[in-house]
Amino acid sequence: MTASAEQTARVALVTGASRGIGKAIAAGLAAAGYTVVGTATTQAGADAIGAMLAGQGGGVVMDVSDAESVTAAMATIQAEYGAPLVLVNNAGITRDNIMLRMKAEEWDAVINTNLNALFRVTRACLKGMTKARWGRIINITSVVGTMGNAGQANYAAAKGGAEGFTRALAREVGSRAITVNAVAPGFIQTDMTEALPEAQRDNLLSQIPLGRLGQVEEIASAVTWLASDGAGYVTGTTVHVNGGMFTG
């Protein structure tokens, strides 16, 4: 893909870019010409992101579950790279348990990291986008937010919540040419799905028409498209990338 001059000048922020889907998104946006800032929870993770991006951006430490960490990281990003005009809220965790056994800590951790983080990071980026009268906010949700999944009530609540947030914010900032969308992956081959037991994996595959798990690059390409100028008329929607396991 050839990058437009605007794209090259734009700073894209990807949370949770040290592994899995976020790492592929950061690489995809860099290949499309953006200056990419990727976040990790550790300095080692941030350094590895910096090495991967090789001068076309860098890695920054940010814990999205902690307001002070977000504020500090945003100040660093603003000073070193300028205001991000593309934001990909990707950082996320799972703490699966059936509801009858779920601990308050498991509920809170998932809501805080997957949903409350959207409030913190998005709010911090909105001023810059409003000022530029251009922006792209892309929230990585999950097919589980729409379908539900036994053992993931906390995660489904957070991801469904993130999709509602996407629709509301799209209406709020549309007049400033800021688009807000979600990308909902199905089951993608990452550390997160590596943790699934064999039997559950086989059962899953039987429900996916394409008969395989998705690859991280297949999420990254949807994100790169939503960030592009060509997707400027798409807002408030959720793009499902799930091998056909859920069809809207």
Next chain:
Amino acid sequence: MSSIEDRVTKIIVEQLGVKPEDVKLEASFVEDLGADSLDTVELVMALEEEFETEIPDEEAEKISTVQAAIDYVKGHA
């Protein structure tokens, strides 16, 4: 250097796309100058930039008229 009144008026004209003569002291941004809620936030951002100050959200909410904007700047910048 132009007066604070002139600088505030200039910003309001630029941000809200209104005529300078409509920017009367008692004019309300929303009711008289056609601003929506996003416009008022952007106006505050522009005032912060012009006068190199940080306006806390609680204060920003009170800046709803031309006079209030001038008073705030005079009191804080």
